Amino acid sequence: MTITGGCACGKVRYTIEGEPVVTRVCWCRACQFTGGGNTPVNAVFKTEDVKIEGALADFVSEADSGNQVHRRFCPTCGTPVTVQSEARPQYLGVRAGTMDDPSAVKPDMTIWISAAPPWAIFDDTIPCYEHGLPPPGKK
Ligand SMILES: [Zn+2]
Numbered sequence: 001m002t003i004t005g006g007c008a009c010g011k012v013r014y015t016i017e018g019e020p021v022v023t024r025v026c027w028c029r030a031c032q033f034t035g036g037g038n039t040p041v042n043a044v045f046k047t048e049d050v051k052i053e054g055a056l057a058d059f060v061s062e063a064d065s066g067n068q069v070h071r072r073f074c075p076t077c078g079t080p081v082t083v084q085s086e087a088r089p090q091y092l093g094v095r096a097g098t099m100d101d102p103s104a105v106k107p108d109m110t111i112w113i114s115a116a117p118p119w120a121i122f123d124d125t126i127p128c129y130e131h132g133l134p135p136p137g138k139k
């Protein structure tokens with residue numbers, strides 16, 4: 001499968017050759033900031049499968065797991081594009097909303113529902129987890 005996408009202004013573009021290892025709706029507090037209220041869908045690929053053109057800015061913060069997490073975004077339009085944990089550099093999460101066809105991936109699970117606001121709506125056709133995070137590869 002080939003997936004293309006990029007940020008809203010077009011300065012950052014990517015091509016992915018491969019299937020997502022796992023695709024997750026994530027309600028952790030950090031993801032809520034990038035989602036603007038609702039929350040992002042993160043499709044996790046092998047890092048080597050993703051080729052990115054254009055410069056991304058990088059915001060690094062410590063996750064509840066204690067790992068350093070890199071959230072990269074377009075410095076021009078602010079679109080959040082990728083998320084990656086230093087503990088698992090072999091995997092790269094791509095925000096599904098940045099794909100040219102956002103229906104190219106489909107969530108396998110919802111995580112961190114304990115951090116979601118009471119009005120959040122969860123897809124009850126896929127597993128929901130109170131916290132994170134089965135490591136990628138284990139669905
Ligand atoms: Zn942009």
Ligand SMILES: [Zn+2]
Nearest residue numbers: 026027028031
């Ligand atoms: Zn998250």
